[in-house]
Amino acid sequence: DAKTTQPPSMDCAEGRAANLPCNHSTISGNEYVYWYRQIHSQGPQYIIHGLKNNETNEMASLIITEDRKSSTLILPHATLRDTAVYYCIVGNKLVFGAGTILRVKS
Amino acid sequence: DGGITQSPKYLFRKEGQNVTLSCEQNLNHDAMYWYRQDPGQGLRLIYYSQIVNDFQKGDIAEGYSVSREKKESFPLTVTSAQKNPTAFYLCASSIGVRDRIILGKLFFGSGTQLSVL
Numbered sequence: 001d002a003k004t005t006q007p008p009s010m011d012c013a014e015g016r017a018a019n020l021p022c023n024h025s026t027i028s029g030n031e032y033v034y035w036y037r038q039i040h041s042q043g044p045q046y047i048i049h050g051l052k053n054n055e056t057n058e059m060a061s062l063i064i065t066e067d068r069k070s071s072t073l074i075l076p077h078a079t080l081r082d083t084a085v086y087y088c089i090v091g092n093k094l095v096f097g098a099g100t101i102l103r104v105k106s
Numbered sequence: 107d108g109g110i111t112q113s114p115k116y117l118f119r120k121e122g123q124n125v126t127l128s129c130e131q132n133l134n135h136d137a138m139y140w141y142r143q144d145p146g147q148g149l150r151l152i153y154y155s156q157i158v159n160d161f162q163k164g165d166i167a168e169g170y171s172v173s174r175e176k177k178e179s180f181p182l183t184v185t186s187a188q189k190n191p192t193a194f195y196l197c198a199s200s201i202g203v204r205d206r207i208i209l210g211k212l213f214f215g216s217g218t219q220l221s222v223l
Contacts, residue, residue, distance in 0.1 A: 036212070043110075043196050043214025044149070087148070092208040094139065094164070096149035 004088045009101040012082075018075040020100050022088030025069040031091035033064060035073045037084040044087060044096070047073065078104045108133045112197050112215035118223050119184065119191055127182045127218045129197030135213070137203040138180035142166060143194040143217075152195075155180055156203050184220060192222050 005023040012018040024033065032051050036044040048055055048062045050071070055062045061074040075082050087099040110131045119125045131138065136157050141149040151164030155174040169188025174180050180199075184191045195218045202209035 034211075041194070041217065041219075043198070043216050044212070045214070046211040049211075094151050094154065094203075094206050094208060096141070098146075098148045 006100045018078040020073040024090045034089040036087045039084045110215035122186045131199045135199035137200045139198040141196040
């Protein structure tokens with residue numbers, strides 16, 4: 001199973017871009033990268049997913065490196081409400097690691 | 107609005123008691139899941155179900171039981187055999203699952219916090 005590595009925590013200033021990295025060096029060719037986030041005491045929420053190309057939706061952008069061994073979730077203008085735990089999932093498997101705690105500060 | 111409803115939001119269990127957590131979805135999803143989350147930790151899979159009348163153990167099934175009699179419902183019972191039940195329990199659904207790979211996106215409920223009296 002492809003494993004992911006995320007930093008345990010990150011800080012970001014309100015209004016600035018938040019860039020959350022995820023390493024997945026053992027990813028297989030047909031495995032998608034999914035991102036979810038969990039605000040305190042709520043269920044996780046889907047953000048975005050991608051295979052090879054960069055993806056953008058109303059919530060975020062996903063940048064996947066050419067070798068697919070890592071990706072970055074970008075929140076272009078972080079707000080205080082973006083403070084949450086962000087999970088990177090490879091292969092859409094049933095495993096959620098500890099994720100990255102993003103703290104957006106005013 | 108379609109979604110997943112978990113109830114109750116908070117639940118207390120007495121020593122030796124079984125308790126049942128409710129999970130209902132109206133998304134017409136075939137697959138449903140139960141996860142457990144301890145403070146500061148990720149999510150751990152308890153049970154999942156691919157289809158009505160079928161379910162599989164996840165990574166931490168001991169002390170838990172489930173049923174899937176209807177497509178919309180996937181209740182979780184925390185039995186007295188579960189010695190450390192205090193945790194946040196999350197139910198989720200997706201259009202399907204195959205070989206432990208989720209088909210489509212996961213949709214989560216708002217969770218049930220279970221505590222021991």
